[in-house]
Amino acid sequence: MATLPVYDRTGAEVSRYEIDPTQIAPRLSKQLMHDAVVMYQNNLRLGTSKTKNRTDVAGTTKKMYRQKGTGNARAGSRRSGIRRGGGHIHAIRPRDWTYRLTKKALRLATRMALASRLADNEITLINQLDFAKPKTGEMASILKALKLDKTTVLVAMPGHDANVFKSIRNMPEVSVLPVSELNALDILRPRRLLMTTSALDAIRSKAASEKFRGDEGAGNEVGNG
Numbered sequence: 001m002a003t004l005p006v007y008d009r010t011g012a013e014v015s016r017y018e019i020d021p022t023q024i025a026p027r028l029s030k031q032l033m034h035d036a037v038v039m040y041q042n043n044l045r046l047g048t049s050k051t052k053n054r055t056d057v058a059g060t061t062k063k064m065y066r067q068k069g070t071g072n073a074r075a076g077s078r079r080s081g082i083r084r085g086g087g088h089i090h091a092i093r094p095r096d097w098t099y100r101l102t103k104k105a106l107r108l109a110t111r112m113a114l115a116s117r118l119a120d121n122e123i124t125l126i127n128q129l130d131f132a133k134p135k136t137g138e139m140a141s142i143l144k145a146l147k148l149d150k151t152t153v154l155v156a157m158p159g160h161d162a163n164v165f166k167s168i169r170n171m172p173e174v175s176v177l178p179v180s181e182l183n184a185l186d187i188l189r190p191r192r193l194l195m196t197t198s199a200l201d202a203i204r205s206k207a208a209s210e211k212f213r214g215d216e217g218a219g220n221e222v223g224n225g
Helices: 030-043 103-119 136-145 162-168 184-188 197-212 215-220
Strands: 002-007 013-019 123-126 153-157 174-178 192-196
Touching: 002 103, 013 197, 030 103, 030 184, 103 184, 103 197, 123 197, 136 162, 153 162, 153 197, 162 174, 192 197
Parallel strands: 002 123, 123 192, 153 174, 153 192
Antiparallel strands: 002 013
16 A cells, blocks of 8 residues: 655645555556557657668669679679669668557556556655646746656646646646556656646546456457557
């Protein structure tokens, strides 16, 4: 059982929040979390790298000189990869790097990432986070009061809040997501997580519903999906 302090916007502790990390994920699998992070990073690759082979470079295909009688080694086209200006012998071609794990495995990896952050005490809870209108300066003051101004932070909200999003979008080390869009890479990439108590409640209820559907066995389904 973990007990987390709950802060207000000024950084003062106002209450305590008790949660058992096993309610989020019954166990932790470093391999599954690693596989999920690698998948998300692979899917971000554009795959547009390309170099020219001997059919792509400019130049004649005429034989450089006759086969015999010159005293030189036999040679064909100037486009050969062993000559300056020729094409690459093993040219790089555009490719699609994307692949998918199963949905159950990705859901379980997300819950494991959250549970590991809870176990490592890397989640900061705030009782309420909202703005009447976008205020980047006010959001920066909140982060400073919570001692999160000098590190990378992910702000997790129970739902999409346009004012909170606009208050954060110009801050280079801070990102914001609703809990419905969280994944293992988003959770594990920043140093700290800032969550409202309602967001953590939403995660607990979602984890309970997924556990009820029998996702515990998803850790064995790491594959092509």
